[in-house]
Amino acid sequence: MRYAIAIVKEPPEPPTHLPRTGLCVKLNPLERGILKILVSNDDGIYARGMWLLAERLKQGAEVVVVAPDREQSGAGTAVSLHHPLRLHRMRPLVAGIETYSVEGTPSDSIILALGTVLKDGVDLVICGINEGANLGNDVLISGTVGAALQGFFHGIPSIALSVAAIKEARFEAAAELGVLLAHQVAEEAIPRDILLNVNLPNLPAQEIQGIELTRLAQRSYADVVREGHDGKRKYYWIVRGEPQWNIDAGTDIWAVTHGRISIAPLGSNLTQVAIPPHFGELLPRLWQELRRLGSQAPGKVDDAEGL
Numbered sequence: 001m002r003y004a005i006a007i008v009k010e011p012p013e014p015p016t017h018l019p020r021t022g023l024c025v026k027l028n029p030l031e032r033g034i035l036k037i038l039v040s041n042d043d044g045i046y047a048r049g050m051w052l053l054a055e056r057l058k059q060g061a062e063v064v065v066v067a068p069d070r071e072q073s074g075a076g077t078a079v080s081l082h083h084p085l086r087l088h089r090m091r092p093l094v095a096g097i098e099t100y101s102v103e104g105t106p107s108d109s110i111i112l113a114l115g116t117v118l119k120d121g122v123d124l125v126i127c128g129i130n131e132g133a134n135l136g137n138d139v140l141i142s143g144t145v146g147a148a149l150q151g152f153f154h155g156i157p158s159i160a161l162s163v164a165a166i167k168e169a170r171f172e173a174a175a176e177l178g179v180l181l182a183h184q185v186a187e188e189a190i191p192r193d194i195l196l197n198v199n200l201p202n203l204p205a206q207e208i209q210g211i212e213l214t215r216l217a218q219r220s221y222a223d224v225v226r227e228g229h230d231g232k233r234k235y236y237w238i239v240r241g242e243p244q245w246n247i248d249a250g251t252d253i254w255a256v257t258h259g260r261i262s263i264a265p266l267g268s269n270l271t272q273v274a275i276p277p278h279f280g281e282l283l284p285r286l287w288q289e290l291r292r293l294g295s296q297a298p299g300k301v302d303d304a305e306g307l
């Protein structure tokens with residue numbers, strides 16, 4: 001190991017609200033003999049980061065790769081419901097790894113994998129290693145996190161693993177960390193019903209400053225539209241605007257911009273916990289206004305008491 005690991009805070013209590021789906025039939029690798037890991041991504045089936053991770057994981061686990069047939073970065077949690085999906089068994093880039101490409105989104109890949117080739121369940125889902133950060137509000141459009149979320153929905157320990165690289169990502173430390181986290185899952189040191197969003201700075205392993213348990217930063221983009229003309233018709237291109245972010249200590253962006261690894265445990269509950277002040281006073285006004293509109297409409301809305 002070439003980099004120091006010091007978890008600076010206690011891990012949170014495992015969430016208990018998730019119903020088990022029965023898909024992960026038996027997760028104890030000690031009983032099953034070997035850890036079974038589903039590896040996927042949103043960068044496409046040929047992505048270098050995913051194959052480095054798969055190769056490392058294979059040294060101590062059974063690895064199955066199921067990933068989109070092309071890059072799908074930014075696909076978020078999209079699931080294909082309106083057309084049939086196809087799964088292609090293909091020759092792996094690393095010998096001995098059962099590999100499938102999916103004509104679909106990253107989330108489709110996980111759902112298909114768990115519903116077909118991995119019906120007996122898996123012990124861990126890892127999505128990555130993504131080339132590019134998935135930090136702050138961006139987790140909501142990240143195909144890497146979106147795919148890992150599907151594992152989480154099935155009650156399987158799930159990890160999204162990314163390197164904060166613009167180009168020429170250094171995947172080494174991320175691959176090592178992926179293996180270490182898989183070991184932690186094998187030893188049941190990580191709660192089962194958990195989704196970890198892991199981001200590494202794009203640094204050589206020996207230059208990484210540490211590892212932090214973090215919360216998501218409030219990073220917001222105003223995506224902007226650029227117009228062009230292809231000679232026949234106008235086209236539009238959505239491009240990222242200048243990010244606005246806070247980099248408070250304890251956030252994922254703070255960690256990565258300070259040369260540290262960020263591990264942010266995520267849940268699926270997006271409800272804002274702190275209700276804005278005076279919000280409660282708004283509700284009676286809204287209700288009054290709705291009633292007024294309803295009384296003007298031709299078919300009057302039923303005045304339900306107590307709503």
Ligand code: MN
Pocket residue numbers: 042043072073074130131132143144
């Ligand atoms: Mn990506």
